[in-house]
Structure formats: C-alpha cells, structure tokens
Amino acid sequence: MKKFWTIVKAFWxxxxxxxxxxxxxxxxEFGEVLVLILMWTAxxxxxxxxxxxxLGEMITYILIGNVFNAFIRNxxxxxxxxxxxxxxxSMFLIKPMGYFNYILSQEIGRISLVTFLSILTQAxxxxxxxxxxxxxxxxxxxxxxxGMIFLAFVTELLLSYLIGLIAFWTDEVDGLYxxxxxxxxFFSGGYFPLSLLPVAFVQxxxxxxxxxxxxIPAQLYLKKIDLSVGVKGLLIQIVWIAILYGIIQxxxxxxxxxxxxxxx
Amino acid sequence: xxxxxxxNLSKTFEYYRKQSGFSGSLKSLFYREKQYAxxxxxxHFSVNSGELVGFLGPxxxxxxxxxxxxxxxxxxxxxxxxxxxYVPFKKEKAxxxxxxxxxxxxxxxxxxxxxxxxxxxxKEIYEIPDGEFKKSLEELVNxxxxxxxxxxxxxxxxxxxxxxxxxxxxxxHKPKVLFLDEPTIGLDVVAQKxxxxxxxxxxQERKTTIVLTSHYMEDIKELCQRVVIINxxxxxxxxxxxxxxxxxxxxxLLKVTFNGEGIERLQAQTFGDIEAFTPHACTIRTDRQxxxxxxxxxxxxxxxxxxxxxDEVGAxxxxxxxxxxxxxxxx
Numbered sequence: 001m002k003k004f005w006t007i008v009k010a011f012w013x014x015x016x017x018x019x020x021x022x023x024x025x026x027x028x029e030f031g032e033v034l035v036l037i038l039m040w041t042a043x044x045x046x047x048x049x050x051x052x053x054x055l056g057e058m059i060t061y062i063l064i065g066n067v068f069n070a071f072i073r074n075x076x077x078x079x080x081x082x083x084x085x086x087x088x089x090s091m092f093l094i095k096p097m098g099y100f101n102y103i104l105s106q107e108i109g110r111i112s113l114v115t116f117l118s119i120l121t122q123a124x125x126x127x128x129x130x131x132x133x134x135x136x137x138x139x140x141x142x143x144x145x146x147g148m149i150f151l152a153f154v155t156e157l158l159l160s161y162l163i164g165l166i167a168f169w170t171d172e173v174d175g176l177y178x179x180x181x182x183x184x185x186f187f188s189g190g191y192f193p194l195s196l197l198p199v200a201f202v203q204x205x206x207x208x209x210x211x212x213x214x215x216i217p218a219q220l221y222l223k224k225i226d227l228s229v230g231v232k233g234l235l236i237q238i239v240w241i242a243i244l245y246g247i248i249q250x251x252x253x254x255x256x257x258x259x260x261x262x263x264x
Numbered sequence: 265x266x267x268x269x270x271x272n273l274s275k276t277f278e279y280y281r282k283q284s285g286f287s288g289s290l291k292s293l294f295y296r297e298k299q300y301a302x303x304x305x306x307x308h309f310s311v312n313s314g315e316l317v318g319f320l321g322p323x324x325x326x327x328x329x330x331x332x333x334x335x336x337x338x339x340x341x342x343x344x345x346x347x348x349x350y351v352p353f354k355k356e357k358a359x360x361x362x363x364x365x366x367x368x369x370x371x372x373x374x375x376x377x378x379x380x381x382x383x384x385x386x387k388e389i390y391e392i393p394d395g396e397f398k399k400s401l402e403e404l405v406n407x408x409x410x411x412x413x414x415x416x417x418x419x420x421x422x423x424x425x426x427x428x429x430x431x432x433x434x435x436x437h438k439p440k441v442l443f444l445d446e447p448t449i450g451l452d453v454v455a456q457k458x459x460x461x462x463x464x465x466x467x468q469e470r471k472t473t474i475v476l477t478s479h480y481m482e483d484i485k486e487l488c489q490r491v492v493i494i495n496x497x498x499x500x501x502x503x504x505x506x507x508x509x510x511x512x513x514x515x516x517l518l519k520v521t522f523n524g525e526g527i528e529r530l531q532a533q534t535f536g537d538i539e540a541f542t543p544h545a546c547t548i549r550t551d552r553q554x555x556x557x558x559x560x561x562x563x564x565x566x567x568x569x570x571x572x573x574x575d576e577v578g579a580x581x582x583x584x585x586x587x588x589x590x591x592x593x594x595x
Contacts, residue, residue: 002388003389006384006388007385007388010374010377010381010382010384010385013377014377017376018376087370090337090365090370091367091372093335093336093337093355094335094337094363094365095389096357096360096389096390096391097389102389256339259339
C-alpha cells in the first residue's frame with residue numbers, strides 16, 4: 001500500500017509541474033458542455049418533452065453525466081503503448097513490482113489532479129444552470145451511483161490497459177483507441193440519452209460495460225430507472241471486471257514472450 | 265561459485281522486410297515477407313561471484329540481447345540462463361530484488377521530477393528499510409559528489425549527471441549482480457573516468473558481480489580482468505585481455521625515430537613489415553620471439569637512429585582486427 005501511495009504522490013507532483021496543459025484542457029471541456037446544452041435548448045424549441053425528457057432533465061442529464069464521466073476517465077492506453085513501443089517497459093520488467101500495479105498507481109497519480117479540476121469545471125457548469133438543474137439527495141440512490149462510478153473507473157482502467165497491451169503486436173494503438181473511444185462514448189450515452197433509441201439498443205448497452213459510466217448513473221440520478229436495476233448493474237460491472245482481468249492476464253503473458261525491448 | 269551460468273543460449277527475432285518507397289509500402293499492406301534474425305547463437309559462459317566481466321562486440325553483435333535475457337526482459341528462443349540460481353524470465357521477486365540493470369541509452373528516472381523522487385519510489389518498490397536507504401543514499405551520493413543535483417528536474421541534468429543518478433537509483437538496493445549496458449556512452453572523458461573509477465571501487469568494496477558492455481576500450485582495459493568478445497551472435501573469445509593481445513597479435517611494434525635527413529622506406533623494410541612510415545619516424549612489426557634481435561640489428565645498423573620504443577599492439581587495434589576478419593573487410 002505504501003508503494004502505491006509513494007508512486008501516486010510522485011506523479012501527482014508531476015501533474016503539478018504541467019499546470020498549464022492541465023488547465024488548458026479544462027477550457028475545452030467546459031465549452032463542450034455549453035455547446036451540448038445550447039444544442040438541446042434549440043432542439044426543444046418550446047417543446048415540453050422529447051422521449052419523456054423535459055428540457056430541465058436533459059440539461060441535468062448532460063451536466064451530471066459529465067461530472068460522473070470526469071471521475072471515470074483515464075489516459076492509460078497511450079502510456080502503455082509507448083512504453084512497449086519504445087522499449088521502456090524493459091525498465092519496469094526488472095523491478096520487483098508488477099508493471100500492472102506500477103502503471104495503475106502511476107495513472108491514478110497522474111490523473112488525480114486532472115480529475116479533480118475536471119469535476120470542478122463541471123461543477124462550475126452546473127453553477128451556470130442552477131435554475132434548471134434538478135437536485136437528488138436520495139441517499140440510497142447516491143450510494144448505488146457512487147458504487148457504480150467506482151466500478152466504472154476500474155472497468156475503464158482495465159479496458160485502457162488491455163488496449164495498450166495490443167501494442168505488443170501492433171506497436172501503435174492510437175487507431176484502435178480512437179475507434180473504441182467512439183463506440184464507448186456512443187454506448188455510454190455521452191452523445192445523447194440512449195433511451196432516445198429503440199429499446200434493443202438500451203438492452204444491449206445494459207449488458208455492455210460502457211453505459212455504466214454515463215447513461216445509467218445519470219438515469220439513476222434522475223430516478224428514471226429503478227434502484228433494483230442499478231444494483232443489478234453493479235453485478236454486471238463486477239462480471240465485466242473479472243472478464244477483463246482474465247483477458248489481460250492471457251494477453252500480457254503472450255505479449256511478453258513477443259516483446260523485443262527495442263530502442264537500444 | 266558461479267553467479268551467472270549460461271548454456272546454449274539463443275535468441276531469434278522476427279521481422280518483416282519492406283520494399284523501399286511508397287509502392288513498397290502499399291504492397292506490404294497485403295503481403296509481408298517474414299524474416300528471422302539470429303541475434304544470439306548458442307552462447308555459453310559463466311561468471312563467478314565478484315567478477316567484473318566486459319562484453320565487447322560491434323553494434324548488433326548480440327551483447328545487449330544477451331544482457332536482456334539475463335535480466336529476464338527477453339524470453340530466450342532456446343537454451344538456459346541462470347542468474348543467482350534463478351531463471352531470469354520467471355521474474356521471481358526474490359531474484360528481481362538482487363540484481364540491477366543500467367542502460368546508457370534508457371532511463372529509469374522519472375524525467376519530469378527531481379532524481380530524489382525516483383529514489384524514494386525505488387525505496388518502496390525494493391522495500392528498503394528507512395535506515396538502510398538513508399545510509400546507502402548518503403554513501404552513493406557522496407561517492408559521486410552529486411548532493412546538489414538531487415533536487416533538480418532530471419530533464420534539466422546533463423547526460424553525465426543523469427548517468428550518475430541512474431547508477432545511484434540502480435544501486436540503492438545493493439544488488440549482488442549488476443548489468444551495465446554501455447554506461448559511459450555519450451559521456452565526455454572526465455565523466456567517463458568518474459563512472460569508471462566509481463565502478464572499480466564499487467566492485468572492489470562490495471564484491472558485486474558486474475557484467476558490462478562498452479564500445480570504449482578504456483572502460484574494458486581499466487575495469488575488466490576478463491573479456492568476452494561477441495560477434496554476429498557468437499562468442500569468439502573468452503579470457504584475459506592480455507592473453508587476447510598475445511593470441512591475436514603474434515608480433516610487437518618497434519617505434520623508431522631518426523635524426524638528420526631521416527631514412528628511405530626501403531631501408532626500414534629490411535627489418536620487418538612497416539606499419540607506419542615517415543622519413544623521421546617509423547613503426548616496424550616484428551615477431552614476438554625476434555623482437556630483441558631486430559632491435560639490436562637496428563641499433564647496430566648505420567641508420568641515424570634517435571630512439572627506439574618496443575610496444576605491444578593496442579587493445580583497440582587487436583579488437584578491430586578481430587571484428588574485421590569476422591564480418592567485413594576493413595580498410
């Protein structure tokens with residue numbers, strides 16, 4: 001545990017060294033939320049509801065969903081792919097701490113500042129729309145949402161790690177990452193609530209891990225889905241985490257035998 | 265007792281051949297010719313505890329690949345490697361805690377933070393107790409005289425300063441076996457000498473087993489009693505550096521300087537093969553056994569001799585000769 005904290009602290013410091021980049025990204029994030037809200041306001045154009053969403057609910061969906069998403073994101077794939085491609089992985093392989101544990105600690109340290117500021121940015125956005133924002137202080141819901149976000153964070157980390165490991169075979173993973181990222185965003189409901197689509201889509205997305213990072217917790221927050229569905233969701237997430245972990249073990253062991261440690 | 269034991273070790277890499285140019289790139293989208301390169305072929309050797317062994321070889325000879333297999337980074341295609349009684353590729357924690365690898369061209373320090381942060385991370389990773397950590401750090405930092413550098417961002421350090429910090433990071437956990445892959449590469453002569461002196465002292469005091477690769481003969485000459493020469497993936501020599509010179513250079517050099525008008529090339533040729541010639545200075549090769557007689561003959565001749573030096577062939581030259589014979593002819 002002490003190892004973990006030491007690494008997290010070291011990379012927390014690193015993030016502070018690059019304050020400007022960290023802050024610059026936040027401006028874009030803030031802008032994106034504003035654009036989405038502007039767009040939906042235009043689409044509603046005086047309509048009372050769209051697919052059961054009032055404009056207030058839609059705005060709340062976007063705002064709260066982005067808060068959740070800020071907790072969950074990571075940028076691990078590229079870090080891993082670069083370590084493999086440039087042969088930097090070699091220096092980790094000789095240490096008495098697994099790469100998996102090391103790089104996850106590093107990533108948590110690396111993104112902690114970003115995550116914190118992202119949440120702050122999204123909170124600021126909520127501040128702008130306080131008059132329409134819908135509050136939910138139902139403890140039972142909040143506990144399930146919190147659990148869901150934590151598990152979604154773990155799922156995302158594992159998924160990014162797995163994508164990064166593909167570099168053992170392909171050297172670069174940017175293309176794969178970009179594609180998976182778009183699929184993820186779509187199935188997570190990050191573009192728009194999935195309930196706007198035919199039922200089949202919603203059902204599929206419940207079985208996939210992605211919707212648990214945006215759509216489902218946001219719907220829970222709006223009490224548009226039942227608490228029991230949320231609890232079932234937690235179980236589905238745990239199953240996905242187990243599956244991803246299993247695949248990672250296999251891919252890691254195979255990849256390591258292929259690894260050439262180039263670059264020197 | 266042998267710390268490192270290597271038997272029939274081989275490593276083959278796969279790669280693809282791409283035809284040159286844009287059309288070649290297009291073709292390679294559909295068809296790629298798979299090729300194999302044997303980086304290390306059937307290598308045998310062993311290193312005793314406390315020994316300092318130098319690996320010599322031209323670029324691409326297989327030195328680094330061998331070190332990587334010994335560190336468990338690469339999986340051998342065939343054969344066995346055994347370090348401190350462990351199979352490296354299994355990466356058992358007990359093994360990983362007892363050795364270190366430093367690569368001149370690769371860094372393990374966290375670039376955007378001062379070196380001290382990496383040291384603290386290493387302390388935790390290697391589970392070094394507080395007291396021991398403080399003591400080791402102080403010793404190493406004093407040996408190198410880098411107290412002032414510890415709080416500077418690693419990116420801002422010079423190559424030589426960085427290398428010293430890399431070595432400190434690698435030695436904090438007091439490894440029993442140390443692999444050094446070109447630790448002096450790119451350094452100026454002063455920094456090279458610093459690192460060399462440090463390694464020599466460290467090896468003598470701690471009795472650490474060290475395997476080192478380098479392109480600089482000075483490193484090898486000063487540090488290693490024993491050299492292993494690798495070329496094209498195969499070991500072609502394993503023994504003392506002095507014996508190597510005797511084996512591959514069965515002659516000595518007579519360096520003669522002349523007074524006055526100097527001499528003609530033809531006059532010198534009667535005493536042996538000419539290595540270098542100017543009218544006032546000439547280097548003559550002579551058989552090891554016949555060195556003395558040749559020198560006497562020279563002195564008793566009527567050539568205007570000013571001075572004679574009898575010298576061994578330089579290790580650099582010997583090694584260059586070996587590599588030339590093996591791979592490609594040299595000029």
